[in-house]
Amino acid sequence: MPAPETVLSVRNLAVRFGRSKLRAVDGVSLDLGTERLGIVGESGSGKSTLGRAIMRLLPNAAHVEAATLDFDGKPLLTRPEREMRTLRGNRMALIMQDPRYSLNPVLSVGKQVAEAALLHGKIGKKEAYAKAADMLARVRIADVERVMSLYPHQISGGMGQRVMIAMMLLAKPRLVVADEPTSALDVSVRGDVLNLLDELVRENNSGLMLISHDIRMVAAFCQRILVMYKGRVVETLTRLDEAQHPYTRGLIAAMPDPRNPVQRLQTLDRRAIDALEARS
Amino acid sequence: MIEVSNLSVSFGSGEARRQVVKGVSFVVGKGETLGIVGESGCGKSTVLRSLAGLDRHWEGEIRLAGNAVDRERSREQLKLAQMVFQDPYGSIHPRHRIERVLAEPARAMKIGDGWSRVAPSLEQVGLPANFAERFPHELSGGQRQRVAIARALMLEPEILLLDEPTSALDVSVQAEVLNLLSDLREERNLTYVLVSHDLSVIAHMCDRVLVMKDGAFVDELDKGALEQGQTHHPYSKQLFKASFL
DSSP: OOOSSOSEEEEEEEEEETTOOOEEEEEEEEEEOSSEEEEEOOTTSSHHHHHHHHHTOSOTTEEEEOSEEEETTEESTTSOHHHHHHHBTTTEEEEOSOHHHHSOTTSOHHHHHHHHHHHHHOOOHHHHHHHHHHHHHHTTOSSHHHHHTSOGGGSOHHHHHHHHHHHHHTTOOSEEEEESTTTTSOHHHHHHHHHHHHHHHHHHTOEEEEEESOHHHHHHHOSEEEEEETTEEEEEESSGGGOOSHHHHHHHHTSOOTTSOOSSOOOOOHHHHHHHHHHO | OEEEEEEEEEESOGGGOEEEEEEEEEEEOTTOEEEEEOOTTSSHHHHHHHHHTSOOOOEEEEEETTEEOOSSOOHHHHHHEEEEOSOTTTSSOTTSOHHHHHHHHHHHTTSSOSGGGHHHHHHHTTOOGGGGGSOGGGSOHHHHHHHHHHHHHTTOOSEEEEESTTTTSOHHHHHHHHHHHHHHHHHHTOEEEEEESOHHHHHHHOSEEEEEETTEEEEEEEHHHHHHTOOSSHHHHHHHHHHOO
């Protein structure tokens, strides 16, 4: 499905680390419009590296090469770090897995969210606080006044992730990369966080890249799914039942499904997948 | 195999005293797998820790294999039930080799030196015997969880207490570990109590599921009810809805 406006365009992206010849990400091409795109794979498949390569947040030892890596029509790879800094958090945002590690433990919630507003909005302190309070109310935090004075260790994981979303989406970014935004959370709050993310992304008319290992969740939430294995995109799907590649099928079958109970779960036949990959 | 009546656990004292588990009772038969599901903070792990003998300030009665156990357990009582923890990165000593990790329970219980049983116990969880020489950081998450299971089985317990055994793992590795647990259950006629917030894992593994909320059980579902998604309480209905998007 061609997206109406292209937010991000990637052709032949490859990432190597240090002197290793191994490509953590190998020839990935994708276009992201104002839509929800899911990236699925096991740990080590390169999905998070892909997300970070787009944000240009990889360490110096990483070599990122791409034929095209355009964000909003302009190339990203040649920009100096200074420009990237103004882009990140402002035009593009990354939501990480665990709010316990990604929030600053020594700043109160209100201060952190206001800081984000201050940095990107060219506004005064008072305004920034007001904006932060609005945003926190938007992510359905009850009793905003109280929560703003709390420190990250005093709030729950689900609330922490909502604070994180508030902080990241405050500047109305064009591109949101969410790297396992719900895997540190309870199932019961997972749906809320995803719906909230969706609502805000739609409202801002931005593109969302959702990175996760949970193929069923991604399928329920995203319009398109890229399946990654060993740094390469093996398949692009719009619905789960279209899956052709044995790796994708293996991933789906490995998840227990209470509606179709089985005695033993199917595990991935890695040898068969590697053999198929070697041929192609 | 396990009979629990009126188990209560409280933390803190005075004003800040909070009752985390509020007088729960349940029975698990031999060879049965009981699941406990609930959101974080509902007290499900505390129930498990009391069963394992890790928390010692519970009130009520716990009977394992027909005998009531004390708060301070004797060696014999400790051997009855062993625990597998959520995070294999945190539950294995980072500077001990795998052989020492596996020999430790036998040495602590003073039943032989344990070293001779390292190789067979590794093979039984599907790992090569030469892994004994490795350190935990040289193993992947799934392999580490296998080591944690092997360690729990070293004392040949009849009951295995599983606290979110796969929530730190990838789905593909999760399938392997769940299969291993099912195989071991069949081989050794083990009794499991499995705690998780993931209903699909619970539904796959368990014969019966208790839904926990705020320290009390609000619903009980058997296998048929799980398959059809039948619930008897609004909270479990909500949990079902959240689990299957």
